[in-house]
Amino acid sequence: METVKKVRKAFRRHFIDVLRLYVMGGTGGNGLPRYGGIGGPGGNVYVVAKEDTTLKVLVKKHPNKRFKAGMGGNSHKYHILGTPGENIHIPAPVGVIVKTDHGACLGSLDVAGEKVLVAKGGLGGNPINNFLGQKAVPNFVTLELKLIADVGLVGFPNAGKSTLLRAISQAKPTVASYPFTTIQPQLGQIVYPDKRTITVADLPGLIEGAHVNRGMGHSFLRHVERTKLLLFVVDIMGFQLGTRFTYRSPLETVLLLNRELELYRDDLVSKPALLAVNKMDSPQARRYLNKLLADLRLVQEGTLDIADHLRPLQFIQFDEVIPMSAKTDPGSLEYIKLRIRKVLDFHEELHRNETSRSCGLVEQCDHLPVFA
Ligand SMILES: Nc1nc2c(ncn2[C@@H]2O[C@H](COP(=O)(O)OP(=O)(O)OP(=O)(O)O)[C@@H](O)[C@H]2O)c(=O)[nH]1
Numbered sequence: 001m002e003t004v005k006k007v008r009k010a011f012r013r014h015f016i017d018v019l020r021l022y023v024m025g026g027t028g029g030n031g032l033p034r035y036g037g038i039g040g041p042g043g044n045v046y047v048v049a050k051e052d053t054t055l056k057v058l059v060k061k062h063p064n065k066r067f068k069a070g071m072g073g074n075s076h077k078y079h080i081l082g083t084p085g086e087n088i089h090i091p092a093p094v095g096v097i098v099k100t101d102h103g104a105c106l107g108s109l110d111v112a113g114e115k116v117l118v119a120k121g122g123l124g125g126n127p128i129n130n131f132l133g134q135k136a137v138p139n140f141v142t143l144e145l146k147l148i149a150d151v152g153l154v155g156f157p158n159a160g161k162s163t164l165l166r167a168i169s170q171a172k173p174t175v176a177s178y179p180f181t182t183i184q185p186q187l188g189q190i191v192y193p194d195k196r197t198i199t200v201a202d203l204p205g206l207i208e209g210a211h212v213n214r215g216m217g218h219s220f221l222r223h224v225e226r227t228k229l230l231l232f233v234v235d236i237m238g239f240q241l242g243t244r245f246t247y248r249s250p251l252e253t254v255l256l257l258n259r260e261l262e263l264y265r266d267d268l269v270s271k272p273a274l275l276a277v278n279k280m281d282s283p284q285a286r287r288y289l290n291k292l293l294a295d296l297r298l299v300q301e302g303t304l305d306i307a308d309h310l311r312p313l314q315f316i317q318f319d320e321v322i323p324m325s326a327k328t329d330p331g332s333l334e335y336i337k338l339r340i341r342k343v344l345d346f347h348e349e350l351h352r353n354e355t356s357r358s359c360g361l362v363e364q365c366d367h368l369p370v371f372a
């Protein structure tokens with residue numbers, strides 16, 4: 001597992017997508033009993049979504065990861081109401097989810113400018129607290145970045161995910177003939193002739209055991225959660241991480257990807273999905289493809305004998321299996337772009353109809369800001 005360890009180390013060095021912060025509101029200012037003066041409230045701490053920033057930038061600017069808002073001003077004879085303490089706004093990238101140490105979700109920052117209150121300042125001194133400004137309660141919060149993309153590329157290392165993204169979008173992720181070339185998620189946009197844009201996330205390759213955090217593990221799977229469509233990319237020649245690991249046929253890679261996703265979060269496999277079978281320019285590819293298609297049919301009919309350690313609990317229903325060559329067949333790439341759009345639109349329409357049928361109930365974020 002040397003390779004895997006090195007990759008994880010490199011991943012942490014280059015990309016931060018989880019960050020724990022110490023946050024504390026400011027202490028309230030003291031009141032002035034003789035004049036009934038009220039102390040200013042302590043400042044609050046907010047996390048605010050900003051474009052063009054990363055969690056890494058945040059750590060660089062605040063290596064100690066501690067944020068304390070300003071104290072409220074004391075009440076004075078000539079300034080009877082103390083001034084409120086200064087608020088602190090912690091800039092975070094769009095897509096961040098703010099959680100408490102107990103895992104409760106405080107809020108989700110999906111659009112630039114959105115903010116979540118993470119620490120409230122203490123009350124200023126007033127008749128109820130004997131005019132003594134109150135201390136705020138210290139708190140720890142975790143910022144978890146989950147990319148927001150329409151499509152997520154899911155596959156084993158070396159399957160050609162980055163090559164595909166390079167070919168269908170303006171993004172230029174690194175492509176190389178060794179596994180784990182991609183060590184941080186990267187976004188690209190497909191721009192259609194009518195200017196419609198669809199965002200695609202190129203994700204690090206998945207390996208067996210990712211759901212228990214092997215390889216890129218959770219750091220990769222987290223980003224799949226918020227995509228609307230999963231585009232599985234498999235190498236028609238199968239996959240083998242190294243000579244010490246078992247060779248996996250194309251069907252086995254599909255089943256293993258299916259398993260890893262459902263073991264991480266079972267609802268991931270209910271997402272709309274397409275299966276892109278890549279490297280169709282390889283010798284013997286047609287023969288392998290015919291076998292894969294036949295096996296997938298048997299899987300759907302439930303008549304294929306699958307070993308227990310490969311068998312998913314729920315099989316992913318692919319909208320389509322698309323043979324392609326990200327390197328040599330531009331026609332297949334155009335077709336994939338078309339299908340991505342069609343499938344996304346189809347499922348969005350379906351979802352719209354379903355939600356309007358259920359008395360206009362809008363799908364709710366399972367997390368609400370807790371602080372008033
Ligand atoms: N023959 C052939 N090779 C391809 C094709 N697509 C990609 N490759 C090659 O496969 C290798 C891996 O491609 P990548 O795009 O880096 O694969 P990846 O899935 O992003 O890999 P990781 O980032 O490691 O997960 C590179 O050497 C590519 O040139 C294809 O359609 N045909």
Ligand SMILES: [Mg+2]
Nearest residue numbers: 161162181182
């Ligand atoms: Mg890659």
